[in-house]
Each structure stands twice: as structure tokens, then as C-alpha cells.
Amino acid sequence: MSTPPESIVEIENLCKSYRRGDQVIPVLENISLSVPVGQFLALMGPSGSGKTTLLNIVAGLDRADSGRLVVAGTEIGGLGEVDLAAWRARTVGFIFQFYNLIPVLSAFENVELPLLLTPLSRHERRSHVALALDLVGLHQRRSHTPSQLSGGQQQRVAIARALVSDPTLIAADEPTGDLDKVSAEEVLELLARLNAEFGKTIIMVTHDPRAAARAGRVLNLDKGALIA
Amino acid sequence: MAIPISYSLRNLWVRRLTTALTAGGMARVVFGFAAVLMLARGLEDTLVSTGSPDNALALRRSSQAEVQSILSADQAAVVETQPEIALDGQGVPLAQREVVVLISLTKQGGAGPGNVVVRGTSPLSLAMRRQVRLISGRMFKPGSSEIVAGKNIAQGFVGAGLGGALSFAKGSWRVVGVIDAGGTGFDSEIWGDLDQLRQAFRRNVYSSVLLTLREPGLYEPLRKRLEDDPRLTLEVKREQKYYEDQSEAMARFIRILGLALTIIFSVGAVLGAMITMYAAVANRTVEVGTLRALGFRRRDVLLAFLAESLLLSLLGGLAGLAGASLMQLVRISTTNWATFSELAFNFRLSPVIVLETLAFALGMGLLGGVLPALRAARLNIVEALRAE
Ligand SMILES: Nc1ncnc2c1ncn2[C@@H]1O[C@H](COP(=O)(O)OP(=O)(O)OP(=O)(O)O)[C@@H](O)[C@H]1O
Ligand SMILES: [Mg+2]
Numbered sequence: 001m002s003t004p005p006e007s008i009v010e011i012e013n014l015c016k017s018y019r020r021g022d023q024v025i026p027v028l029e030n031i032s033l034s035v036p037v038g039q040f041l042a043l044m045g046p047s048g049s050g051k052t053t054l055l056n057i058v059a060g061l062d063r064a065d066s067g068r069l070v071v072a073g074t075e076i077g078g079l080g081e082v083d084l085a086a087w088r089a090r091t092v093g094f095i096f097q098f099y100n101l102i103p104v105l106s107a108f109e110n111v112e113l114p115l116l117l118t119p120l121s122r123h124e125r126r127s128h129v130a131l132a133l134d135l136v137g138l139h140q141r142r143s144h145t146p147s148q149l150s151g152g153q154q155q156r157v158a159i160a161r162a163l164v165s166d167p168t169l170i171a172a173d174e175p176t177g178d179l180d181k182v183s184a185e186e187v188l189e190l191l192a193r194l195n196a197e198f199g200k201t202i203i204m205v206t207h208d209p210r211a212a213a214r215a216g217r218v219l220n221l222d223k224g225a226l227i228a
Numbered sequence: 229m230a231i232p233i234s235y236s237l238r239n240l241w242v243r244r245l246t247t248a249l250t251a252g253g254m255a256r257v258v259f260g261f262a263a264v265l266m267l268a269r270g271l272e273d274t275l276v277s278t279g280s281p282d283n284a285l286a287l288r289r290s291s292q293a294e295v296q297s298i299l300s301a302d303q304a305a306v307v308e309t310q311p312e313i314a315l316d317g318q319g320v321p322l323a324q325r326e327v328v329v330l331i332s333l334t335k336q337g338g339a340g341p342g343n344v345v346v347r348g349t350s351p352l353s354l355a356m357r358r359q360v361r362l363i364s365g366r367m368f369k370p371g372s373s374e375i376v377a378g379k380n381i382a383q384g385f386v387g388a389g390l391g392g393a394l395s396f397a398k399g400s401w402r403v404v405g406v407i408d409a410g411g412t413g414f415d416s417e418i419w420g421d422l423d424q425l426r427q428a429f430r431r432n433v434y435s436s437v438l439l440t441l442r443e444p445g446l447y448e449p450l451r452k453r454l455e456d457d458p459r460l461t462l463e464v465k466r467e468q469k470y471y472e473d474q475s476e477a478m479a480r481f482i483r484i485l486g487l488a489l490t491i492i493f494s495v496g497a498v499l500g501a502m503i504t505m506y507a508a509v510a511n512r513t514v515e516v517g518t519l520r521a522l523g524f525r526r527r528d529v530l531l532a533f534l535a536e537s538l539l540l541s542l543l544g545g546l547a548g549l550a551g552a553s554l555m556q557l558v559r560i561s562t563t564n565w566a567t568f569s570e571l572a573f574n575f576r577l578s579p580v581i582v583l584e585t586l587a588f589a590l591g592m593g594l595l596g597g598v599l600p601a602l603r604a605a606r607l608n609i610v611e612a613l614r615a616e
Contacts, residue, residue: 061521062610082525089523096613100518104238116229117523161522 008169008201009035009058014067016053016224027053029224031067035203037168040195042215043205049221051205052173058203059171060088072168089117093162093200095172099154101146107133107157108142114165132160136190152183159190163200170194172204176211188214230528231519236536239508240543250504251544254497254592257490258548262585263555264486266575268479274573275475275564278412279467280358282314282444286437286454289463293474294328294435295345303460307437310454312446316355322440324353327422329429331396334386342570343563344381345417346396348425354407356440360414365390365405368420373428375420376405380572384561388418397428413471413564416571438467474564494592497544501596505537509604516604517612530605537597538590545589552585553577 016028027050035041043051056062057069060076069077072091079087093114094100101110111132115125133139136156138149146154155175162170172191176184192214194200204215212218220227240247286307291297299307308323315321327348332341347353351367354360368374377388382403387394392403401420409415426432441447451464465473509516516529555575564571 056610059521061613085520085523085525088521094518094521096518098514100514100613102235102515102518104235104242109232109234113519114522116232 006036007034008037008039008072009033009203010068010070011058012068014054014057014064014069016050016057016062016064027224028057028064031224031226033219033226035201038195038199038201040192040202040214040216041204042212042218043203043221044207044209044212044218045221047207050224051221054221055171055173055203055205059092059094059169060084086117089114089165091168093165093167093170095155095158095162095170095175097174097177099146099151099158099178101154101157101161103146106143106145107138107149107160110146110157111160111164114161118165128164129160132164133157135163136160150183151179152186155179155183155187156190159187159194163194163198168201170200170202172202174205174207176206176208184208184211231524231532233535233539236532236539239512239536240539243508246504246507247540247543250500251540251547253500254541254544254589255547255551257494257497257592258545258585258589259551260493261487261490261588262549262552262577262581263575264482264490265581265584266552266555266577267486267560268482269578269581270573270576271482271571272472272475272479273576274411274571275413275471276468277359277410278414278471279469280356280440281466281468282441283356283467284439284441284447284450285465285467285470286439287435287463287465287470289455289461291463294326295330297435299325299434299437299462301432301434303462304434304437306457306460307439307454307462310439310450312439312441312450314440314442320352322352322356324349324356324438325422325434326353326436326438327426327429327431327433328435329425329431331418333381333388333394333396336384336386342385344385344570346375346425347417347419348422349419350422353419353438356438357409357414359412360407360409362405363408365403367405369404370421371424372421373399373401373424374404375401375418376407377403378415378417378419379406379408380415380561380570381418382406384570384572394418397425399428411574413571416564478564494588498592498596501537501540501593502599504540505533505597505600506603508536509533509600512604513607513612513615516607517609517615520607520609521613526605529607530601533601533604534594534597537601538593541589541591541593541596542586544592545586548589549582549585 011031011033014028014031017024017026045051057064058071064077074087076084076087108129111129112125115128130139133142136159138153138156141149176187188211191202195202206212287297288299304325308321313321313323329346330343331346333344335342350370368376381388388403390403390406394401447466454460454462454464519529556577559572559574561570561572
């Protein structure tokens with residue numbers, strides 16, 4: 001891809017509902033949204049408004065019921081399960097509220113995981129992981145397991161994991177939701193750097209106004225609809 | 229590349245108590261499985277190696293064992309003069325008429341009576357059966373009421389040790405030597421003078437004629453000529469085949485009964501593995517969701533959990549095999565169905581049994597692991613990630 005598309009996320013009239021028994025619960029209604037390449041977007045809104053659902057659909061974890069959805073040049077609604085998994089591995093870096101590191105793997109191995117899905121050699125993987133851990137300032141801690149790290153450190157390892165495969169989009173769901181003020185500040189600082197220095201597009205779901213303040217654009221979701 | 233095997237290994241290590249208990253349950257079944265095969269194998273080895281490749285045995289047609297066979301002196305004489313028979317240094321044909329009878333003796337330690345094979349033969353048979361050695365005392369004198377006892381008999385029966393005396397066939401028989409037949413069936417026999425024993429048991433016939441061939445390849449022409457002769461109604465078997473046939477029915481019985489039992493017990497071990505693996509999947513639901521989000525496929529998750537279950541069963545398999553290999557030190561004694569006499573033998577481990585046992589263990593792991601692994605692979609990503 002020599003000329004990157006103007007917008008990395010292009011959504012038109014997206015709808016999503018969940019079924020609970022024979023009850024249909026509409027979660028997202030007629031969402032249209034365009035996210036330019038390199039934007040740091042914060043998604044806010046009350047609990048249950050559909051933020052996570054929207055992020056999951058954009059990141060290829062969940063499927064929309066209807067609407068058009070193009071992410072990083074691909075209409076992901078048309079991808080099969082296996083292709084979608086490969087697309088996620090190439091395109092999206094994930095950051096979760098509870099870090100979601102694999103407890104039995106060291107920081108190094110956790111960061112290496114996404115690279116196992118690439119054709120990189122062991123040697124190349126090693127240097128990529130070292131670079132990513134350096135970036136989050138945890139290279140010294142590479143052989144520690146998640147239980148030997150603080151919450152803030154774990155989230156920084158998770159950030160290293162999210163960026164190690166050089167994805168175009170970073171999807172973060174309440175990345176500071178479980179952190180104290182200082183750690184949250186460190187994590188936000190890192191995300192801002194990824195956006196400013198490396199040009200990563202970031203979509204971050206958050207409840208925290210101070211987190212949202214770091215973003216270039218803030219959108220509010222309420223009862224499944226975007227409000228200006 | 230798939231999820232690394234170290235992931236599966238470390239998860240087993242993290243819950244090592246559960247791992248040990250589950251693998252322990254499998255190890256017990258594996259132990260039983262291996263022990264059955266080792267038992268059958270030990271029996272076969274003992275009986276098969278009782279024969280020598282260049283020996284043949286002439287018996288009455290369709291007699292399963294020497295005890296049931298009757299050969300007249302005329303028939304024996306025809307057999308002895310066949311051209312395929314080897315000669316010793318003095319030009320004497322290596323052919324030995326023998327008579328085999330069963331007697332009842334008292335076992336050591338109040339274990340009651342047991343049947344023992346008594347073989348009437350001559351010292352020549354020691355030369356013809358090269359695996360048999362005298363380990364103490366001397367060979368019986370021809371024409372005397374002396375006997376030698378196989379080492380299992382000497383140890384296992386009252387009065388059968390060196391210098392002892394046994395009463396049977398209305399006579400007293402002095403044990404002047406003990407023979408070691410290298411773990412073969414002759415270790416469980418008593419040998420004495422052919423004519424003395426025939427008189428004592430009032431037999432004017434023979435049970436068999438043992439022959440040493442000039443070379444093993446001459447067996448076929450010899451067999452054909454003797455068996456085709458309408459006067460003889462004989463059957464000629466290679467000595468090894470004769471003992472192999474004896475072991476067959478018993479070894480098969482041990483295998484079928486033993487394996488049926490272990491398969492019943494293995495149900496418990498498989499369920500144990502299944503419960504352990506279901507618990508592992510339940511505990512790691514978020515982890516599975518995360519791996520899938522990162523781009524690992526359903527198949528990768530399936531393989532990771534299957535690998536974990538297989539490693540678990542491999543652990544159980546190795547532990548069970550280690551225990552079973554100790555069984556090689558155990559010697560057991562049972563009744564040989566073909567002769568109704570006591571036969572002692574060891575559990576014997578072979579490379580084939582090792583492979584069969586590990587395959588059995590891995591089979592249990594596969595059975596126990598496949599449903600939990602499928603559950604893990606089928607998890608919906610979004611729901612798995614929500615399962616905090
Ligand atoms: N698998 C599901 N089945 C049924 N309903 C669901 C499912 N997942 C989400 N929902 C419902 O969809 C709605 C939106 O959920 P979502 O997680 O997107 O909200 P959110 O804005 O992220 O909330 P929070 O701030 O609490 O994380 C909620 O009402 C939720 O109960
Ligand atoms: Mg949410």
C-alpha cells in the first residue's frame with residue numbers, strides 16, 4: 001500500500017443488536033463514522049451505551065448486523081473467520097482494561113505472541129520484542145511474569161504487545177480503567193507518543209475525562225447513537 | 229506458527245497438584261495395561277525360548293502336548309533313523325526318546341500341591357538342549373533312581389532341593405543335581421532316567437522323540453516324509469513352534485481379559501483428564517478470548533489444549549511405565565494350560581510394549597482432551613473476553 005487511504009475507519013449506517021432469548025436488544029443504531037489516518041479518537045458515554053461493542057466491531061472481534069464497514073482498506077464484514085483472524089493479526093493492536101496478559105508467559109513471551117503469527121525469524125522476533133519493550137521502558141523486566149509486575153507495568157507490557165507487530169490501528173478499551181493516577185498517566189503518555197511519533201491511529205474507549213483530554217477527538221455514544 | 233508448546237507445559241506446571249493427581253490416575257491404568265502385556269510377553273518368551281531352532285519334536289498326530297502324546301517303540305525307531313538327524317562326535321544320532329508324566333508335589337510354605345512335569349530322558353538331552361546347564365550337583369546316573377530338578381522346582385517344592393528326596397510312582401527319587409534352563413520351561417521340570425521312569429509309571433510307550441537336525445533347513449523334508457508315512461500317524465514340529473503354540477492360548481487369554489479390565493478402568497482416568505481439562509478451559513476463558521483477538525485461530529486454540537491433555541497423559545504414561553518396569557523383578561508362577569504343570573516366568577518389558585503403552589496413554593489423553601479443547605476452540609471471542 002503505497003498511498004494510504006484518507007480515513008482508516010469508514011462506517012455507514014451500522015446497526016447491531018443482541019438477542020437474549022426471544023428479546024432483541026438494540027445496541028448500536030445507525031452509526032456513521034469516519035476516522036482519518038493518524039487520529040487519536042476517544043469514545044465516551046455512559047455504561048451500556050455500546051462503546052465496547054462498537055470498538056469490537058471496528059477491530060474485527062464482533063460482527064455488525066447491517067451497514068458498511070471498511071477498516072484499513074478492507075471490508076471486514078465480508079471476511080471469513082480465518083481471514084478475519086489474519087486481518088486482526090496484521091492490522092489491529094489490542095489493549096484491554098485488565099491487561100489480559102497470559103499469566104504463564106514472561107513479559108518477553110507475551111509481547112512475542114503476535115509475532116508468532118508473522119513469518120519473522122526467531123532472531124527478528126527477538127529484536128522486535130526488545131524494541132517494543134524498550135519503548136515502554138520495561139526491557140529490564142522482560143523475563144518477569146505478569147504476576148511479578150504492577151498493574152501499570154502489566155499495561156505497559158500489553159501496550160508493547162499491541163504495537164510489536166506494527167499495526168495500523170490500536171484499539172484500547174478503558175486502558176486506564178484499572179490503574180492508579182500515576183500509572184494511568186504513564187499509559188496515556190505512551191499512547192500519545194505512539195500517536196504523535198509513530199502516527200498510529202488509536203481508538204480508545206474511556207470513562208475518564210482526563211484520558212479523553214489526551215485524544216485529538218472525542219465522540220460520545222448514548223443509547224447506541226453517536227451524539228455530536 | 230501456532231501457540232508454543234511451552235504455553236501448554238507451563239499451564240500444567242502452574243496447577244501441578246491437579247496435574248499430578250490426574251496423571252497419577254492415568255499412571256495406575258497405564259501400569260495395569262503395561263503389566264498385562266508384560267505378563268503375556270514373559271509367558272511367551274519363556275515358552276518360546278524353551279525350544280532350540282535346530283531341534284524338532286516328533287509327537288503323535290494332533291496331540292497338543294507331550295503329556296498327551298503316545299509313540300510306540302516301532303514308531304520311535306523309524307524316527308530315529310532319518311537321514312536329516314545330526315550325529316555327535318562318536319557318530320551317535322542326536323535323537324532322544326522321552327516320556328513325560330505329570331506328578332503332584334507339595335509346594336513350599338504351605339501353598340498346597342502343584343503339578344510338575346517329570347521327563348524321562350538321558351544325559352544326552354543336556355547336550356541337545358544347549359540352554360540347559362547343571363548349576364549344582366551332578367547329572368543323574370543312567371539306570372538309577374536319581375533325578376535332577378529344574379531350579380524353580382528345587383526352590384518351590386518341598387524336598388526338591390539338592391540332596392532332597394521325592395516320593396512318587398511308589399518309589400523314592402534322590403535329587404542329585406539342579407538345572408538352570410535360563411528362564412525357559414525346563415526350569416519347571418524334573419528330569420530322570422528314561423527306562424527307570426517308564427518302569428515306575430508302567431509305560432511301555434514313549435511321549436516324544438526329540439531330534440537335532442543337521443541344519444535347521446532340513447526340517448521341511450523330514451517333516452513331510454514322516455507325516456506322509458501312513459504307518460506312523462506322526463506330527464513333527466519345530467521345538468520352538470511346539471512351545472510357542474503352548475503359550476498362545478494362555479497369552480491370548482491374559483491379553484484379552486487384562487486389556488478388557490484395563491479398558492474399563494481407563495474410563496475413569498479418561499473422565500479424570502476430561503474434568504481437569506474442562507476446568508482448565510473454564511479458568512482460562514479470558515485467555516482464550518485474548519489469544520483469539522491477537523489473531524490465533526480456533527485451530528490453534530484447539531491444538532494448544534489438546535497438547536496440554538496429551539502432555540498430561542504422556543506424564544501419566546511415563547510414570548505408569550516406570551512402575552511397570554519394576555515389575556520385571558517380579559517372578560510369578562502359574563499353571564501352564566497345555567501341560568497342567570506349574571510354570572514360572574517373569575514380567576518382560578519390550579520396546580514394542582513401551583510404544584504400545586505410550587500410545588495407550590496418549591489415546592486416553594486424546595479422548596479426555598478432545599471435548600474440552602473443542603469447547604475452548606468454539607468460544608465466542610467477545611463473550612470470552614467479557615468473562616472476567
Ligand atoms: N453478548 C451479549 N449478549 C447480550 N447483550 C449484550 C452482549 N454484549 C453486550 N450486551 C449488551 O449490549 C449493551 C452495550 O454493551 P457494551 O459492553 O458495548 O457497553 P459499554 O458502553 O462498553 O459499557 P461499559 O462502559 O459498562 O463497558 C449493554 O446493554 C450490554 O448488556
Ligand atoms: Mg465496555
